[in-house]
Amino acid sequence: MIEVKHLCKTFRVLKRKGGIRATLKTFIKRDYTYIKAVDDVSFSIKKGEIVGYIGPNGAGKSTTIKMLTGILNPDSGSVRVGGIDPFKDRKKYVKNIGVVFGQKSQLWWDIPVIDSFNLLRDIYKIDKEEYEKNLNELVSLLKLENIINTPVRQLSLGQRMKCELVASLLHSPSILFLDEPTIGLDAVSKVALRKFIKDINQRKQVTIILTTHDMSDIEALSNRVIVIGKGKKLYDGSLSKLKKDFGNSKILEIIYNKLDKIPEGIDVIKKTNNSILINIGDNSSSDIIAKFVKVCEVKDINIYEDNIDNIILKLYKEYNL
């Protein structure tokens, strides 16, 4: 459904040192640096998939999303969504997609939510029956009955984000772009939002592309992840494979009263006065515990599995990001 081939986008950034002299110099000569925000990225996404698009800040996530949504014009390479070029056929294309940018609002802040929805109905020329059906379904799924008559400015962030999601789904788009949808939300709202996104994906076969910094979003929602860093694609595949390749290690924590000497052949991560963190690696945890039992009085032990955040950190480290 979505075909991205050798996509590139370079931004020109004015280079200016601080201070008066450097500022005056820009009147005569301007230096620019060119930053490759997206560098030769290719992937394809099938209908009904949920794809997590992740990477550190400034990796080029949002830029890619903006090219996929037709807001930005790629420098080279091509984007085709259902055969349409998003930038050239913008008006036609955007009827078919929904967009939520977590850090921005698409609702009109000074009018009640329901007025915003009705306005969107007219903008997208949604059929009346379809609109009523979608609205009722979405509102009851998210339990928004009580707040849709409130002006947007009086909503909490969690409530607003739910309304943003409804707004992006009213016209039954076949693709939904979510750019950091859970940013700033509390745990309860996050869980509710994730459940809703998953629900929508299964009910309506909406293709969802999600960028986030919250790895638990990805874990809860998507099977496939694309990792991007410094504009380049680093990884594209299932989340479980990513875990297997980069996250096989477990961490053992031993708590003790007093430890004189650390036994040999142990990969220490961190040591404090009464506890030690050990990377188990290929060793067996019982061997390590046995070694410690010989040299000190072990009070307690904990074993941690590597979580997805650490896996991503490792992946970034591997590529020197």
Place this chain on the structure above:
Amino acid sequence: MIGYLSYFKVRLIAGLQYKVSAIAGLATAFFWAIMFCCIYGAFYSNATIPDMSFKAIITYTWLKQAFLSLTYMNDRDSEILNSITDGTVAYELARPYNLFSWWYIKILAHKFSAAFLKFLPVILVGLIMPKPYNLSLPNSFPSFILFVISLILGAVLLCGILMIIHSIAFFTINHKGIFSISTNVMMLLSGFVIPIPLLPNIVQKLTFYLPFRLLSDSSYRIYSGNINIPDAIFDIKLQLIWIVIIIVIGYLIMNKALKKVSVQGG
């Protein structure tokens, strides 16, 4: 089209929420109207101005205050300008509408709603003021009809000019410069500061060929009969021509800006 219409309606209704702003605006309007009546009173008592009668200029003053929001040039839409600086414009671009028309409608609706809340009280007070400081009735029924048409077209033209200024803001880091320069020049050349018949002859000639006098000066003078019916019809035709020219220019500038737009970060 239905989308644009209902956006106009929504913006109009949203604009009517600002009642305190309207009351504050009314107080200012009365203050300025009375002050200008006094100034012109003093001025006309020692001079005769063949181009404009005292009655016409007092009427001009009251109309100017009544429809100030509709014809005010220094009107920035902070939401539009902020969406350019902070990148919310990205959302607007992900919608199936033409951004130029969309913003144009927003500014137009804002002008009409602001004027709607204020014009009636000022007109009423103007009518009951003691002579000769009162708002006179229209010169004739045809002048009144032409005044209404010309006033609305003036607002349509002004919004076109404002859209050009907002579009130029796309290219600059800060919009303040372009607004200060353009609105000050416009205020002077449009008769907003001093009615055009009171300006020096050479400036009057210059303003005749510019669109700015058609923003409101022409309308108020049509009302009082200072501009006769044939000239009024000529001015309205000129307004229509200028509206087309200005909107085409604004549209082209905006399209150029949107091609170059690069929404960074976030």
